[in-house]
Amino acid sequence: MANRTLPRLLQTPAVILLLLWMIVPLSMTLYFSFIRYVLNNLRRPEWTKPSIDNWRGFGNYEFVLNNKDFILAIQNSLVIVGSILFLTVILGVLIAVLINKTFPGQGIVRVLLISPFFVMPAVNAVLWINMILDPVLGLQGIAVDGINTWISGLKDAPLVGWFFSLWPTLEPISFRATQTSAIAVIIMVTWQWTPFAVLIFMTSLQSEDQQQKEAAILDGANTWNQFRFLTLPHLGRPIAIVVMIQAIFHLSLYAEIEIVSRGNGNKNLPYLIGEFANNNIGAASATGIFAVILANIVAIFLLRMIGKTLME
Amino acid sequence: MAIVAQSSKYGQIGRTTLAWIVGLLFFFPIFWLVLTSFKTDADAVKPEFLLFFTPTLENYVNMTENYDYWRFARNSVITSVFATVFTLAVGIPCAYAMAFNPARRTKDVLMWMLSTKMLPAAGVLYPMTFLTKNILGIFDTHFLVIIVLSLINMPIVIWMLFTYFKEIPREIIEAGKMDGVNTWGEIREILIPLAWGGIASTALLCFIFCWNEAYWTVRLTTTDAATLSKLIEGNRAPEGLFFGRLSAVSAAAVGPIVVLGWFCQKQLVQGLTFGAVK
Numbered sequence: 001m002a003n004r005t006l007p008r009l010l011q012t013p014a015v016i017l018l019l020l021w022m023i024v025p026l027s028m029t030l031y032f033s034f035i036r037y038v039l040n041n042l043r044r045p046e047w048t049k050p051s052i053d054n055w056r057g058f059g060n061y062e063f064v065l066n067n068k069d070f071i072l073a074i075q076n077s078l079v080i081v082g083s084i085l086f087l088t089v090i091l092g093v094l095i096a097v098l099i100n101k102t103f104p105g106q107g108i109v110r111v112l113l114i115s116p117f118f119v120m121p122a123v124n125a126v127l128w129i130n131m132i133l134d135p136v137l138g139l140q141g142i143a144v145d146g147i148n149t150w151i152s153g154l155k156d157a158p159l160v161g162w163f164f165s166l167w168p169t170l171e172p173i174s175f176r177a178t179q180t181s182a183i184a185v186i187i188m189v190t191w192q193w194t195p196f197a198v199l200i201f202m203t204s205l206q207s208e209d210q211q212q213k214e215a216a217i218l219d220g221a222n223t224w225n226q227f228r229f230l231t232l233p234h235l236g237r238p239i240a241i242v243v244m245i246q247a248i249f250h251l252s253l254y255a256e257i258e259i260v261s262r263g264n265g266n267k268n269l270p271y272l273i274g275e276f277a278n279n280n281i282g283a284a285s286a287t288g289i290f291a292v293i294l295a296n297i298v299a300i301f302l303l304r305m306i307g308k309t310l311m312e
Numbered sequence: 313m314a315i316v317a318q319s320s321k322y323g324q325i326g327r328t329t330l331a332w333i334v335g336l337l338f339f340f341p342i343f344w345l346v347l348t349s350f351k352t353d354a355d356a357v358k359p360e361f362l363l364f365f366t367p368t369l370e371n372y373v374n375m376t377e378n379y380d381y382w383r384f385a386r387n388s389v390i391t392s393v394f395a396t397v398f399t400l401a402v403g404i405p406c407a408y409a410m411a412f413n414p415a416r417r418t419k420d421v422l423m424w425m426l427s428t429k430m431l432p433a434a435g436v437l438y439p440m441t442f443l444t445k446n447i448l449g450i451f452d453t454h455f456l457v458i459i460v461l462s463l464i465n466m467p468i469v470i471w472m473l474f475t476y477f478k479e480i481p482r483e484i485i486e487a488g489k490m491d492g493v494n495t496w497g498e499i500r501e502i503l504i505p506l507a508w509g510g511i512a513s514t515a516l517l518c519f520i521f522c523w524n525e526a527y528w529t530v531r532l533t534t535t536d537a538a539t540l541s542k543l544i545e546g547n548r549a550p551e552g553l554f555f556g557r558l559s560a561v562s563a564a565a566v567g568p569i570v571v572l573g574w575f576c577q578k579q580l581v582q583g584l585t586f587g588a589v590k
Contacts, residue, residue: 006495007409014406014470015421021463022428024443025436032439039438095334103328109335110581111574115342118573120524122544123562127345131555137357139344145359191341199584241586245468248429255526259548274434281438288432295430303423 026292033060033285040279050281060286069272070287074294077268080182080189081250081298085243087190092197092242093235097227099198100205117195125259128188135172144172181265185256193249197242204238205231244302251295269294342570349559356555371560379543381564388539390454391529392522395461396515402462403469404511408499410470411477412485422474425467433527444532452533460532461522469518475586476510477503513579516572523569540565 175184276284526541
């Protein structure tokens, strides 16, 4: 086979482009993470230009590690990604199994269900945090208000009035606060990505061995056992793929975090980098290097998980 | 089988109802967005006009007259189309070589490509802005947006194409070689027709991701190449204000891509496997 060179040649453009896309920013980040580099500093104007003279060694890394937001940001990154993965996989499997068999209006339900996946992340966040979750003007606020009015009306009712007068007044939840903004982000991203999981699981279910299933039914296996011992193992591979692709996308979640909390709530790692980058490029770069390390750790786990099946 | 069919009659009704409820729940936020876009800003926050109100086109008229919607929309179409074409033009040969002439390192190369997607964009925003603005002078051009969109999506595209190509029996390609077809001929006349379904759904997914990209497109453009995500960014008023206007802009930004998705959903359902279906 003299044809070893041609395949290499065909891969070259893609490899070179991606290499540049990775190497240029990464080496800049690495360089900046070892020097003092800020955008604004009136007392030390020499720090506003990137220069090797401003060498700081591991100073930026130390600064970041001592920042109270840093560990929180890593925690938030992992909690947000983990929760989204958990929810989308569970919901995805359940919904895919639910709509897999034909029923009246299957086509329409499928279209309705897939729609959130096409929505721009920024619009997704704006829509959820303002029009749905806002504690006063959003649907949540309106609903809580409505229930409270309804219940206070019932307090004067004969016979059952005493029961409702014990009822507490409901308080709407603000999803922009520190403790809750991560929940809002998880809700909106789960809403957007569950359709993706459903799409992939549905395709996979269509290739499920029907004869095997019929044999199981004849043998008297109930629905749960069919699901547990036939469908679920069949979905193993697609689940791994959904987990991997989503992990890649959600580790760099940014727009949703920014729109929901504007920095007041749960920050993830990319958001913290953005915040540093408003002035302290050195610290932002050091955080960026930590983010790369975290991404690699996650990637190694994922590779263990699906690497083998990928090349089969 | 008759027994099974009979016993599940009520099950069938229950399942149908449940499926419809789930479908409508998932669609509800989009419905709500479109509904709100026909309310005035004042009506949009009044509980008494929740469902029954006098619809108005005011927000849409305002959007096209004062916010230059069509320019943003045109930029989104141009950059997404060209980025998708460019990504496929680079991705197809690469995936072809990987699938039919795999080397020892092929898997590592694929994984490395995917790992480039995990780099935190925020960390290099400032250097990238500096580089494109002051050194290369391509800031806020269609060219820059197209290149960036391509690079962001290339790993996923190559991976998807790779998984489709791998399913094609090698013998078919080998047979082409016997007949003296050269590599370009193989790709054009054998591979592309055979993998057409997979290529189409890859292109579709790539287009969707390009259209929805909001980090770089917002930060590497000002006016000339600004896409719809920039329009959203500019209209994100402080909380609770201008719901009507915000909804109209949002609905007009996601409308085209959602409708495109509806038309192509069959393609997506069959095509989105990522090699998960054997």
